Amino acid sequence: MTGKRILSVLAHRLAILAYVVFALFPLYWLLKVSVTPNKLLYSEGIKMWPSRTSFEHFDFVLKHSEFPTFFKNSLIVSGSTAVIVTVLASLAGYAMSRFNFRGKYWIITLMLLTQMFPLVMLVAPIFKILSPLGLTNSLTGLVIVYTAFNVPFATFLMQSFFDGIPKDLEEAAMIDGATQFVAFRQIILPLTLPGIAATLGFVFTAAWSELLFSLMLISGNDSATFPVGLLSFVSKFSVDFGQMMAAGVMALIPACLFFLLIQRYLVQGLTAGAVKG
Amino acid sequence: MASHAAARNGGARRDQRPLKKRLADASAPYLYSAPALILIVTVMLVPLVLGISYAFRDIQLLNPMSGGFIGLDHFRTLYEDQNFYRALKNTLWWTGWSVLLQFVFGLILALLLDKPFYGRAIVQALVFLPWAVPSFLAGLNWAWLFNPVVGPIPHWLFALGLMNEPYNILSDPQLSTWGPIIANVWWGIPFFAITLLAALQAIPRDLYEAASIDGAGPVQRFISITLPFLAPTIAITVLLRTVWISNFADLIIVMTNGGPADRSQIVASYIFTQAFKRLDFGYASAIALVLLALLITYSMLIVILRQWLLSKD
Numbered sequence: 001m002t003g004k005r006i007l008s009v010l011a012h013r014l015a016i017l018a019y020v021v022f023a024l025f026p027l028y029w030l031l032k033v034s035v036t037p038n039k040l041l042y043s044e045g046i047k048m049w050p051s052r053t054s055f056e057h058f059d060f061v062l063k064h065s066e067f068p069t070f071f072k073n074s075l076i077v078s079g080s081t082a083v084i085v086t087v088l089a090s091l092a093g094y095a096m097s098r099f100n101f102r103g104k105y106w107i108i109t110l111m112l113l114t115q116m117f118p119l120v121m122l123v124a125p126i127f128k129i130l131s132p133l134g135l136t137n138s139l140t141g142l143v144i145v146y147t148a149f150n151v152p153f154a155t156f157l158m159q160s161f162f163d164g165i166p167k168d169l170e171e172a173a174m175i176d177g178a179t180q181f182v183a184f185r186q187i188i189l190p191l192t193l194p195g196i197a198a199t200l201g202f203v204f205t206a207a208w209s210e211l212l213f214s215l216m217l218i219s220g221n222d223s224a225t226f227p228v229g230l231l232s233f234v235s236k237f238s239v240d241f242g243q244m245m246a247a248g249v250m251a252l253i254p255a256c257l258f259f260l261l262i263q264r265y266l267v268q269g270l271t272a273g274a275v276k277g
Numbered sequence: 278m279a280s281h282a283a284a285r286n287g288g289a290r291r292d293q294r295p296l297k298k299r300l301a302d303a304s305a306p307y308l309y310s311a312p313a314l315i316l317i318v319t320v321m322l323v324p325l326v327l328g329i330s331y332a333f334r335d336i337q338l339l340n341p342m343s344g345g346f347i348g349l350d351h352f353r354t355l356y357e358d359q360n361f362y363r364a365l366k367n368t369l370w371w372t373g374w375s376v377l378l379q380f381v382f383g384l385i386l387a388l389l390l391d392k393p394f395y396g397r398a399i400v401q402a403l404v405f406l407p408w409a410v411p412s413f414l415a416g417l418n419w420a421w422l423f424n425p426v427v428g429p430i431p432h433w434l435f436a437l438g439l440m441n442e443p444y445n446i447l448s449d450p451q452l453s454t455w456g457p458i459i460a461n462v463w464w465g466i467p468f469f470a471i472t473l474l475a476a477l478q479a480i481p482r483d484l485y486e487a488a489s490i491d492g493a494g495p496v497q498r499f500i501s502i503t504l505p506f507l508a509p510t511i512a513i514t515v516l517l518r519t520v521w522i523s524n525f526a527d528l529i530i531v532m533t534n535g536g537p538a539d540r541s542q543i544v545a546s547y548i549f550t551q552a553f554k555r556l557d558f559g560y561a562s563a564i565a566l567v568l569l570a571l572l573i574t575y576s577m578l579i580v581i582l583r584q585w586l587l588s589k590d
Contacts, residue, residue, distance in 0.1 A: 016389055016400055023404045026418045026463065033427055046429045088313040095309035107310060114321050115517065116572050118524050120548045121565035124331060124338070124558040125324035148320030151313045180305065209411030211527055212549075227413055231531075234417065241427045248414055259409030260402050 027252070034058070034245040041242055057246035066221050067247055070229030075254065077139050077225055078207040081146040085154050085203045086196055092151070093158025094184055098167070111152035119149070123216050136217050142225070145217070146207045154199050161195030162188065201262035208255050226251050331562035338556040351563035360539055361564065364547040371454060371461075371543050372523040378462040380515060383469025388503075390470065391477045408467035416531030419460035423447050423532075447533050453541040457528040465522075469514060476510040477503070516579050520572050544568050 033041070034057055036050040044050050061067050096104065126145060127136060135141030169191070170183035178186070189196070211227040218224050224232075230247055294302070332351055337343040355361055390401055407415065422428040423445055431443035446452040480503065488498050526545035529535060535542035535550060542550070544564065552561035 012389060012392065012394070015385070016394075016404075019386055019389070019404045020400060022463065023407050023466075026415075026422055027406070027410070029422060029429070030418050033421070041427065046432045088316065092310040092313035095306040099306035099309075101303070101306040103307065107314065110314075110317065110322075113573075114317060116520050116524075116569065116576065117321065117325060118545060118548060118565045118568050118572075120526070120545065120552055121328040121562055121569070122321065122324045123552060124336065124562070125327035126320065128327070129324060144316075145320055148316045151316060155313060205409050205411075209413065211413045216553075227411060230414070230417075241421065244417070245421070248417060251414055252410060255409045255411060256406060259406065 030245050030248055030252070033241055034249045036242060038242055057240075057242040058250070060243055061246050061250065065233065065243075065247070066224075067226075067229060067233075067250065069222065070224055070226040071250065071254075073139060073223055074208060074226040074251075077142050077146065078204045078254075080143045081150065081207040082200045082204040084143070084147050085150045086158075086199045088147070088151050089154035089158045089199060090189065090192070090196065092155040094162055094188070096155065096159040097162035098170075098180075111155060114149075114152045119212060123213065126213070127216060130217065137219055137223055139223050141217055142214060142223075145213055146210060150203045150206055154203055157199050157202065158192070158195060161192050161198075165191050197262045201258055204258050205255050328562050329566060331559050332566045333563075334559055336557075336559040336562070338558060343559070347559075351560050352567075354560065355563055355567065360542065360547065361544070363539065364542045364544045367454060367541065368523050368543040368545070371458060371529070372519055374458050375461045375465065375522050376515060376519050378458070379465040379469050379518070380511075382462065383466045384473055386466060386470040387473035387477055390474055405467040405471060407464050408471070410464065412464060412525075412527045413531045415460055415464045416457070416528040419456065419463070419528075420447060420532045423456055448537050450537050450540040453533050453537060457532050457541065460528050460532065461522070461525075464528075465518070468518070472510060472514050473507060476507050480506045512579075512583060516576060520576060523572065524568070 032049060035053040035055065036044065037052060037054045037056060040050050040052060092107075095101075096108065130136050130141050130145075133141075135144065165188060169187055170178075170180065173183040173187050174180060209227060210225075211231070214225045214228045215231070218228060221229070230244075230251060233247055234244055333346060333348060335343045335345050335347045335350075386404060390397065390404075394400075410418070422430050424447075425431040425443040425445055431440065431445060434440045435443040447456045484502050485498055488502060493501065523543070524545050526543065526549050529541055529543055529546045530549055533541045535546050545568070548561045548564050548568070551557050551564065
């Protein structure tokens with residue numbers, strides 16, 4: 001019995017290890033090539049770690065490319081999108097969770113439908129609508145578009161978090177004389193902080209990686225976000241693997257940091273929602 | 278306001294509320310959802326309607342003379358477009374394998390993480406990390422791994438005897454779709470694992486204890502407790518993921534660009550090619566409309582199937 005137990009624990013740990021290796025190996029390789037000096041890139045191409053490391057690629061990318069601008073633009077766009085979406089989705093998600101009203105079914109249907117559009121279909125019309133408003137080639141335009149795209153899913157997410165919080169809490173507050181909005185703001189929202197963090201993280205990463213609309217709506221380098229910047233990098237310096245991967249590593253940093261901070265709440269928050277849903 | 282609320286809860290019920298208060302109550306949910314709705318309608322619904330109209334018009338971005346109504350011409354072209362049929366077949370292949378592998382490996386990972394063990398928090402953060410990697414960077418990353426110049430994978434396959442020489446599978450017409458599928462599986466496992474793990478942790482633990490006291494083995498417990506509890510989550514995530522992945526062109530565009538010779542083109546990337554390379558928005562919108570119709574049909578079928586299964590119980 002104990003032998004069997006040890007064996008099953010061992011199998012469990014080995015399986016976990018396999019997943020960790022599979023998840024991290026591509027990122028490890030990205031990092032490895034980014035610190036391999038050009039001279040060794042081909043001669044030591046498939047070695048697990050180069051015999052000499054250098055930061056020459058990072059140095060080049062930071063000093064001789066527009067990558068810092070792309071980085072800043074992406075940070076502004078993703079940050080603003082995440083905050084605005086979370087505010088709008090909290091309000092809408094609260095309505096979906098707490099009220100029974102006639103339009104609810106239609107609103108949910110509308111939001112589900114938006115998840116099915118091939119977004120490519122919207123590129124040309126959105127371009128034609130935003131262009132006369134001066135919102136193409138501007139970060140504001142991107143924030144508006146990304147916010148709209150992310151609100152439906154974020155609303156469902158927030159709704160499931162609100163569903164996990166007992167109704168009695170705000171009912172008690174309302175008996176004590178608070179309006180529903182005050183109860184929502186002062187009692188329900190603080191309890192939903194893990195959910196809010198998860199939503200922020202979801203939206204931030206989504207906006208951080210969006211390529212299609214950024215490619216279409218932004219033409220100059222001044223307001224290009226990092227995916228567009230990196231793609232132009234790839235087409236311009238397509239043989240400089242070291243530099244591309246150095247740029248890739250830097251692009252990875254904010255998304256990963258953000259993710260590591262919020263990933264714990266993600267499962268917690270979803271669990272809370274699943275209890276009821 | 279405070280007096281209204283007090284009046285409402287102090288004995289007097291609904292119909293005796295003043296008209297103003299009743300109106301305010303009825304409009305409250307709409308006020309909460311208005312900002313989100315206005316944005317969705319103006320930035321998604323209005324352009325969608327415009328986009329649908331483009332499918333019946335001749336819209337070429339660089340041609341100022343275009344824009345005329347041409348009826349069903351795009352759909353006639355589409356009906357005879359062999360590339361479209363191949364893209365459709367590839368979409369099934371790409372979506373089917375991606376969803377299946379993501380789901381199976383995601384479920385296994387969720388089950389592994391559901392057991393407590395030392396260092397679980399860190400492991401969880403690490404295995405979920407690929408999900409945070411921007412999708413197109415994931416594509417580039419895997420394209421580099423498959424590239425025999427800087428990547429190790431062709432050399433490993435060569436060493437294992439699976440390849441005669443280290444070459445790039447992304448340029449092999451027979452295998453090129455597998456490159457993006459593998460990248461997609463790597464990238465998508467965490468999504469399934471996160472949602473399934475959340476659902477697993479919501480299952481009351483005493484159910485398992487009761488079952489083991491009754492002598493149920495691990496497999497039996499999995500089939501009679503875990504699966505039924507997970508079923509609603511599985512249904513909704515698989516549905517959403519299927520639709521989402523069939524629309525997801527980033528990895529294919531970044532890794533193979535539909536090549537070699539359109540062999541790995543899916544419908545979504547084909548639309549992208551028509552719109553961005555040939556700037557033919559009219560034709561692209563027509564293809565998109567067909568894709569949209571197919572996806573809606575699929576979702577309806579699933580929803581009806583679910584209703585039918587529920588009503589059978």
